[in-house]
Amino acid sequence: MVTEIIFYSISFLLLLCAIQVVTVRSVFSSALYLAGALSMVAALFVLLGADFLAAVQILLYVGGILVLLVFAVMLSSVQQAKLYAQVNEQWVPSLIVCLGLFLLIGIGLKRVSFVEGTVLHAPTTKGLGTLLLGGMILPFEVVSLILLASLVGAILFSRKT
Amino acid sequence: MTLHPYLIVSAFLLIIGIYGVLTRRNIIGILMSIELIFNSVNINLVAFNHFLYGGNLYGQGITIFVIAVAAAEAVVGLSLVLAIYRNIKSVYVENMNILKG
Numbered sequence: 001m002v003t004e005i006i007f008y009s010i011s012f013l014l015l016l017c018a019i020q021v022v023t024v025r026s027v028f029s030s031a032l033y034l035a036g037a038l039s040m041v042a043a044l045f046v047l048l049g050a051d052f053l054a055a056v057q058i059l060l061y062v063g064g065i066l067v068l069l070v071f072a073v074m075l076s077s078v079q080q081a082k083l084y085a086q087v088n089e090q091w092v093p094s095l096i097v098c099l100g101l102f103l104l105i106g107i108g109l110k111r112v113s114f115v116e117g118t119v120l121h122a123p124t125t126k127g128l129g130t131l132l133l134g135g136m137i138l139p140f141e142v143v144s145l146i147l148l149a150s151l152v153g154a155i156l157f158s159r160k161t
Numbered sequence: 162m163t164l165h166p167y168l169i170v171s172a173f174l175l176i177i178g179i180y181g182v183l184t185r186r187n188i189i190g191i192l193m194s195i196e197l198i199f200n201s202v203n204i205n206l207v208a209f210n211h212f213l214y215g216g217n218l219y220g221q222g223i224t225i226f227v228i229a230v231a232a233a234e235a236v237v238g239l240s241l242v243l244a245i246y247r248n249i250k251s252v253y254v255e256n257m258n259i260l261k262g
Contacts, residue, residue: 003162011170018174018197022181027189036194041200048167048211050221053203060228065196065235072189072239076252088255094183096177105172112199114164118215127218128225136222142227150233157240 007047013042025086027073032124038062152161174201186253188245192238197229220242 017037038061045054181194203224210220
């Protein structure tokens with residue numbers, strides 16, 4: 001019962017922050033609401049028993065990607081954001097498309113039922129380490145290549161021409 | 162606690178992200194909406210892993226890869242945004258039409 005209350009309050013805050021991210025006028029406020037939404041996702045990970053992933057979510061998303069987004073917001077135009085509308089004129093068809101998509105997903109979820117296994121809460125860090133260097137060693141190496149390529153690409157695109 | 166509420170929350174987060182991608186004019190706002198979509202996928206993966214495959218950690222491993230690829234995407238995307246902003250002095254997507262014939 002307590003778990004349900006915590007889950008529904010976290011989900012409410014998460015969806016509230018997410019709606020603010022896509023509707024608020026100033027891009028900087030939108031980045032701050034995105035920080036709230038990402039922290040709520042980390043809280044959901046804690047509820048799901050993924051302790052290492054919650055820490056990674058806070059460290060990488062809220063500490064890394066979000067600081068990068070705020071840098072980009074501040075380096076680009078701040079004055080323009082106050083003057084012009086931030087939403088284009090197609091928002092009614094987009095809303096209809098999104099609600100239809102949600103309806104489809106909801107119908108699909110209503111018709112299917114999953115066979116749920118045993119739920120256990122155990123520390124996951126050791127298991128993830130052995131998994132990353134054991135069963136998933138190939139994607140681990142490919143991700144290191146992707147990070148190297150993105151590093152080179154960022155330097156290439158951001159230098160003065 | 163069952164699996165379905167997590168999937169409903171994740172679907173909601175997904176459609177909010179798609180709505181943001183479709184309607185935002187600022188390209189940094191579009192990148193933020195893409196981060197929301199990535200997070201909905203992560204919630205799905207971790208919830209399936211927790212409720213259906215209890216002792217097994219493959220879903221969380223894939224989530225780590227999704228986070229790493231999201232970081233790489235954000236780095237390259239934002240450096241592209243800043244390069245475009247230096248050239249055309251705008252971050253609105255309807256002005257980015259130099260490739261149009």
